[in-house]
Amino acid sequence: MSSTAAPLPGLTLGSLHVDTPVVLAPMAGITNAAYRRLCAEQGAGLYVCEMITSRGLVEGDQHTKDMLVFDDLETIRSVQLYGSDPVYVGKAAEILCAEYGVAHIDLNFGCPVPKVTRKGGGGALPWKRGLLAEILEAAVAAATPYDVPVTMKTRKGIDDDHLTYLDAGRIAQEAGCAAIALHGRTVAQAYSGAADWDAIAALVDHVDIPVLGNGDIWEAADAVRMVEETGAAGVVVGRGCLGRPWLFRDLAAAFAGERVATLPRLGEVTAMMRRHAELLCHHLGEERGCKEFRKHVTWYLKGFAAGGEMRRSLGLVDSLAALDRLLADLDPDEPFPVRELGAPRGRQGSPRDRVALPEGWLDDADGSGCHVQEDADETTGG
Numbered sequence: 001m002s003s004t005a006a007p008l009p010g011l012t013l014g015s016l017h018v019d020t021p022v023v024l025a026p027m028a029g030i031t032n033a034a035y036r037r038l039c040a041e042q043g044a045g046l047y048v049c050e051m052i053t054s055r056g057l058v059e060g061d062q063h064t065k066d067m068l069v070f071d072d073l074e075t076i077r078s079v080q081l082y083g084s085d086p087v088y089v090g091k092a093a094e095i096l097c098a099e100y101g102v103a104h105i106d107l108n109f110g111c112p113v114p115k116v117t118r119k120g121g122g123g124a125l126p127w128k129r130g131l132l133a134e135i136l137e138a139a140v141a142a143a144t145p146y147d148v149p150v151t152m153k154t155r156k157g158i159d160d161d162h163l164t165y166l167d168a169g170r171i172a173q174e175a176g177c178a179a180i181a182l183h184g185r186t187v188a189q190a191y192s193g194a195a196d197w198d199a200i201a202a203l204v205d206h207v208d209i210p211v212l213g214n215g216d217i218w219e220a221a222d223a224v225r226m227v228e229e230t231g232a233a234g235v236v237v238g239r240g241c242l243g244r245p246w247l248f249r250d251l252a253a254a255f256a257g258e259r260v261a262t263l264p265r266l267g268e269v270t271a272m273m274r275r276h277a278e279l280l281c282h283h284l285g286e287e288r289g290c291k292e293f294r295k296h297v298t299w300y301l302k303g304f305a306a307g308g309e310m311r312r313s314l315g316l317v318d319s320l321a322a323l324d325r326l327l328a329d330l331d332p333d334e335p336f337p338v339r340e341l342g343a344p345r346g347r348q349g350s351p352r353d354r355v356a357l358p359e360g361w362l363d364d365a366d367g368s369g370c371h372v373q374e375d376a377d378e379t380t381g382g
């Protein structure tokens with residue numbers, strides 16, 4: 001499928017420019033060096049690392065260091081940082097710039113996981129406007145001497161009665177952030193319902209810095225539509241690319257003015273699976289690489305005829321040789337299941353009745369100097 005439309009410009013974040021206004025959403029447990037490389041092989045974009053914690057980085061935590069691995073071909077190192085303490089965040093930003101040569105730092109203020117919001121972190125934190133400003137200012141102050149742009153990623157708010165995104169946009173702009181990314185859901189919604197693109201448009205109207213729109217982009221055409229409908233400077237794509245790295249090919253084409261929907265036959269999908277597993281094994285060793293690969297199997301095969309026994313075996317794969325044997329049994333000519341186009345994938349879940357928050361959290365909307373406990377081993381994220 002292909003037709004032509006007017007080309008749109010790339011994405012500029014401070015000193016950084018990428019040719020396509022497309023950002024791979026940071027996804028814990030997914031967007032490691034192997035996955036970023038796999039996606040980058042498909043098309044231009046900004047490919048953000050899994051979230052790491054400021055405390056973990058500052059305290060030299062081994063797990064954190066293990067996550068800060070980049071592929072040799074990764075020319076733009078982009079890292080998402082989690083933090084609720086301005087001092088740790090500032091130090092972590094300094095380390096990322098000075099020791100890891102990063103070109104972009106994104107700060108995560110959208111995590112809906114109760115374990116995180118219960119302490120006032122993640123998506124709960126922007127309620128404390130003063131504290132949010134302190135954190136962003138600390139990161140910008142540390143990154144500016146290195147000319148590294150800082151962005152923030154957030155949700156609409158805690159729930160419909162406690163929206164924070166417009167204030168967060170203003171605060172991010174005043175703090176010197178290069179952009180703000182908005183996932184058009186509240187923390188209470190988690191991943192349920194539909195992303196509110198009107199909120200993205202409202203944020204675009206509210207701030208002068210670039211806004212990156214996020215939520216429910218399943219196809220390249222959705223991304224173009226989001227930009228056209230909201231005025232966003234670019235898009236952040238998460239679940240839509242699970243088991244479909246070629247979506248980045250379609251996205252790059254779409255923003256170059258070409259409408260392309262890649263419909264790979266099963267043979268091309270298995271080649272992509274093999275490439276993904278190979279990259280994971282390259283970065284993590286064969287045993288861990290294969291184990292990590294297992295979680296991607298159902299996404300790659302979604303809608304294809306591969307039977308339960310095959311899926312189960314692939315879900316237990318422990319070597320590249322075993323993977324090759326199994327993939328060889330799949331019919332390479334099976335056409336792409338087009339009914340999957342535009343369909344949600346990945347986690348969806350249900351809304352929460354109540355967001356877990358610290359006692360009295362909503363009573364004060366400033367929170368300057370307030371202490372929010374941050375664990376070094378926080379690994380959830382979005």
Ligand SMILES: Cc1cc2nc3c(=O)[nH]c(=O)nc-3n(C[C@H](O)[C@H](O)[C@H](O)COP(=O)(O)O)c2cc1C
Pocket residue numbers: 025026027028029030050051080108109110111153183214215216217236237238239240346347380381382
């Ligand atoms: C498995 C998974 C892990 C995620 N981890 C993070 C994370 O570490 N940091 C973050 O900011 N968002 C995280 N998110 C949220 C995504 O970045 C994104 O905001 C969300 O999925 C909505 O975009 P989508 O509709 O394109 O998926 C995660 C989402 C998923 C599905």
